[in-house]
Amino acid sequence: MRNILDQIVADKRKEVHLRKQVLLQEYLEKSPLFERTPIRMADTVRASTTGIIAEFKRRSPSKSVINQNANVQDVAQGYEEAGFGGMSVLTDGKYFGGSLDDLILARASCSLPLLRKEFIIDEYQILTAKAYGADCILLIAAVLSAEEIKHYSAFAGSLGLSVLCEIHGEDELQKTLVETVDMIGVNNRNLKTFEVDIATSKNLADQIPKEFLKVSESGISDPRTIVELMPYGFEGFLIGECFMKEHDPALAAFKFAEELKTLHTQKSIRLKE
Numbered sequence: 001m002r003n004i005l006d007q008i009v010a011d012k013r014k015e016v017h018l019r020k021q022v023l024l025q026e027y028l029e030k031s032p033l034f035e036r037t038p039i040r041m042a043d044t045v046r047a048s049t050t051g052i053i054a055e056f057k058r059r060s061p062s063k064s065v066i067n068q069n070a071n072v073q074d075v076a077q078g079y080e081e082a083g084f085g086g087m088s089v090l091t092d093g094k095y096f097g098g099s100l101d102d103l104i105l106a107r108a109s110c111s112l113p114l115l116r117k118e119f120i121i122d123e124y125q126i127l128t129a130k131a132y133g134a135d136c137i138l139l140i141a142a143v144l145s146a147e148e149i150k151h152y153s154a155f156a157g158s159l160g161l162s163v164l165c166e167i168h169g170e171d172e173l174q175k176t177l178v179e180t181v182d183m184i185g186v187n188n189r190n191l192k193t194f195e196v197d198i199a200t201s202k203n204l205a206d207q208i209p210k211e212f213l214k215v216s217e218s219g220i221s222d223p224r225t226i227v228e229l230m231p232y233g234f235e236g237f238l239i240g241e242c243f244m245k246e247h248d249p250a251l252a253a254f255k256f257a258e259e260l261k262t263l264h265t266q267k268s269i270r271l272k273e
């Protein structure tokens, strides 16, 4: 039987084929946002007090509905006010309930760098990311070859976009070690079985070279997990469901950031003693 990831990618190929006919590449390049200089997400994540990249996600294959009513503009503003380093916007419709409209509305509502969260298998999707205001794209090592990662990350770089490359196991790491990748994300969730284990990040941390900003992705629902992951060299933390499952994701984000700041203060006091 095919796993969910294979199924998503098969659907994505059909979708991209159609989209290319509906909106020609040359029109994407005419978007006013194509002229905008993207923000380097690794820089803002490092400079932020939280290191958090917060996600806008309405549903997922693992949880079905998370939040069907949230307003992307309110959430984007809330994430910025919480002092986060970036925002991730799901643009897949069929499995995650996202859209390119969400991306462009997030762009209009905050000044955080935006990650287009998508299953990228074609250059056209990278041009679309730029045309709709993204600063960064995701490349998932489980669905791409080493050659494809090299090619797509260089292509994104030529447009000024940053690249977050996602891995789940040691076998995938080697393919991502290219100069045009900025950040390496360890997904604590296995995209084939949906199992979540924070130990995935801890186990892989040492093997990721220092040039890359290390991001721990998925299953983070407690600020203490961030404090626990920092000694392993993680500087970025991708969090979705923990905020999105709440009636008011912006408020949940704010409270989480406050708790995290308190933990950081307590830790520095303890270190001084």
Ligand SMILES: O=P(O)(O)OC[C@@H](O)[C@@H](O)c1c[nH]c2ccccc12
Pocket (backbone or CB within 6 Å): 055, 057, 117, 118, 140, 166, 187, 217, 218, 219, 220, 238, 239, 240, 241, 242
């Ligand atoms: O909602 P969570 O458990 O905090 O996870 C966020 C993010 O890491 C997750 O949505 C994700 C990580 N990699 C992906 C690839 C595709 C779609 C979604 C994802």
